[in-house]
Amino acid sequence: MSTEPTAPVLRGGAGEERIRRAFAEAPGDAALVAYAMGGFPDLETSRQVLRAYVEGGADVVELGIPYSDPLADGPIIHAAGTTALEAGVTVDDVLALGRELSDDVPVVLMTYANLVLRPGADVFARRLADAGFSGLIVPDLPVGEEATDVVSACDAAGVAFIPLVAPTTGEERVAEVRAAARGFLYAVSVVGTTGERSGSPADRFGEIVARAKGDGGTDVPVAIGFGIGDAEGARAAAAAGADGAIVGTRLVRAAGEERPVEAVRAVLADLASGLGR
Amino acid sequence: MTPGTPFTEIGSERRFGPYGGRYVPETLLPALDELERTWATLREDAGFQAELGTLLRDFVGRPSPLYLARRISERVGREVYLKREDLNHTGAHKINNAIGQCLIAKHMGKPRVIAETGAGQHGVATATAAALLDLECVIYMGVEDMRRQMPNVQRMRLLGTTVQPVESGARTLKEAVSQAFRDWVATVEDTHYVMGTAAGAAPFPSIVRDLQRIIGDEARAQILDAAGRLPDRVVACVGGGSNAIGIFTAFLDDPDVALLGVEPGGHGIETGAHGAVLAGGLEAGVLHGAMTPVMQDDRGQILEAHSISAGLDYPAVGPQHAWLRDTGRATYVPVGDADALRAFRTVSRLEGIIPALESSHALHHVLHVPAPDVEIEIVCLSGRGDKDMEHALAGLRELEGDDALAHTVAEPLGHDPVADQDGDGPQDGAEIR
Ligand SMILES: Cc1ncc(COP(=O)(O)O)c(C=O)c1O
Secondary structure, three states: OOOOOOOOOOOOHHHHHHHHHHHHHOOOOOEEEEEEEOOOOOHHHHHHHHHHHHHOOOOEEEEEOOOOOOOOOOHHHHHHHHHHHHOOOOHHHHHHHHHHHOOOOOEEEEOOHHHHHOOOHHHHHHHHHHOOOOEEEOOOOOOOHHHHHHHHHHHHHOOEEOOEEOOOOOHHHHHHHHHHOOOOEEEEOOOOOOOOOOOOOHHHHHHHHHHHHOOOOOOOOEEEEOOOOOHHHHHHHHHOOOOEEEEOHHHHHHHOOOOHHHHHHHHHHHHHHHOOO | OOOOOOHHHHOOOOEEOOEEOOOOOHHHHHHHHHHHHHHHHHOOOHHHHHHHHHHHHHHHOOOOOEEEOHHHHHHHOOEEEEEEHHHOOOOEOHHHHHHHHHHHHHHHOOOEEEEEEOOOHHHHHHHHHHHHHOOEEEEEEEHHHHHHOHHHHHHHHHOOOEEEEEOOOOOOHHHHHHHHHHHHHHHOOOEEEOOOOOOOOOOHHHHHHHHHOHHHHHHHHHHHHHHOOOOOEEEEEOOOOHHHHHHHHHHOOOOOOEEEEEEEEEOEHHHOEOOOOOOOOOOEEEEOOEEEEEOEOOOOOEOOOOOOOHHHOOOEOOHHHHHHHHOOOEEEEEEEHHHHHHHHHHHHHHHOOOEOHHHHHHHHHHHHOOOOOOOEEEEEEOEEOHHHHHHHHHHHHHHHOHHHHOOOOOOOOOOOOOOOOOOOOOOOOOOOO
């Protein structure tokens, strides 16, 4: 399969609609998707940091649940999750954080498969919808047999299931994953775990985005992530044609600094300038 | 529930009943696909099999003997045969899998291998195979396990391998596997992950089983030779489950052969400090890419296992074992830390064989739990206990005091500097006569 049908109705329901609108209405050159580890460094600070995300121009907030075995995360986000876990932060705490934000900005949850499957996909998706979340990203649930139940549960609950493609993903499979994407397609920019990267991103992003978008048969937004941490990276993402730039580790690192809210604000201002805002 | 993916389609099973699957980051899927395809070809390839067979014979020392343990047999009143994987080069069954997977890496053109290790046996086996086949090698090991298994850390380093200490969580096997996966996500293009047990994402459980089934294939032929019939029971310890599935596989279609897996009971299932996920009836969840019974809290956070033996200290199990349990083909029981420690000593004294602490779990069950229906049985002696000396002796002393080893006290002829823990024996440089 190399082309995909343009769905007349958005399969991801209200959540997908909201995310699509956020991408369409984002100011500047591309949407800013800002990741936070929920409850890091503690619940109250996390709440303030997330508020700063909204004020700092995040178009979509991606909220992580601290997890014991995050296989796709690099040392900074892993350590942040461990700190939050040790502080006793739970799934419910993170859902409550999301609920507080969801009037102002679409919120997507990023979490690992076991936390979704433990209560059951249907129950989990409904809890997400009830808490006002618009989407779900599960990095260890690749599109296919493993994800089927979760995708239908999300569709039924009106939550967008947002899949990932990697640089290692073959052409055919990219098309398959793109066809399954609700809300947006998450294009991983590097072979690796989450983390900031050195070296010029512009060299790599063009091909990544082009592959993710395919030959034009799709209108699903493509956001590029893993390794973007400053204005230069954000600018490169937009220049490469991405509809959104996803920033995680750099913001989590800022949230761990002595004055987290100020640090986060500064990073967001830098990113905004890179996005031509 | 979820149907099994037919073997013929992809060359190896992706599911065992509802268990297994590939719950991994998208980045790794192509590597798992490639591995699956490669193995589907190589396992039928005469050239590859000849190469592997020659190494297993001349380098590893296979076939390993099937030994009738006379004094254990006398004590329990039935014939107990030990499948001597402890006599393999590097001292455990792990080398069967490590050499096979390093050869696969060579065939895929990958110059670098990584692996996790708990007891250090899989790390040493992989480091050895990497030296043999000229591959770069990095081993992830929890710092707690590095402490428990120092001789193996030194062996790996001597063999030219980098041992990467893992500091997260309880600093044991689960964290080492997670860290190896993270490395693999970043290096998958030139690196093969030599998974050390029959767990993890498909196709690892099938590949590791296929490479370990030589244990059972040999044992089946050997017992027919020695006893003239099949055994009534086959017993093995279960960490992730590779030695157990390796010896079970040859007997799966022999309905009269009972299959018994012995899991780490730790301080007791009721305490939560154990690793007996099958005997404990734990619910399935996702760990390291597979859906399988796993220790987790009610929210889905993975919990740490506990076992005196680093090789069994894993909070999940290979998916095929879960399916063998559900279908009733195999049975799983727990044996706790203290019992394993005492079996370690008992077998050493009865047979002149120092078993690995892992294998000692299985040996305790055979020694102490009556089995009226069994006349002949095989126990997989998965490894030797040299690596465990310090840790196991400390454990025995904790259990029984300083006399733990002094069952046969003779009049001392001089000062015993080893027995002297307080250091008032001969000091550095002092003469020992
Ligand atoms: C000697 C020995 N036996 C058993 C095991 C447990 O592993 P598995 O269940 O994969 O055989 C180990 C693991 O390190 C080991 O070293």
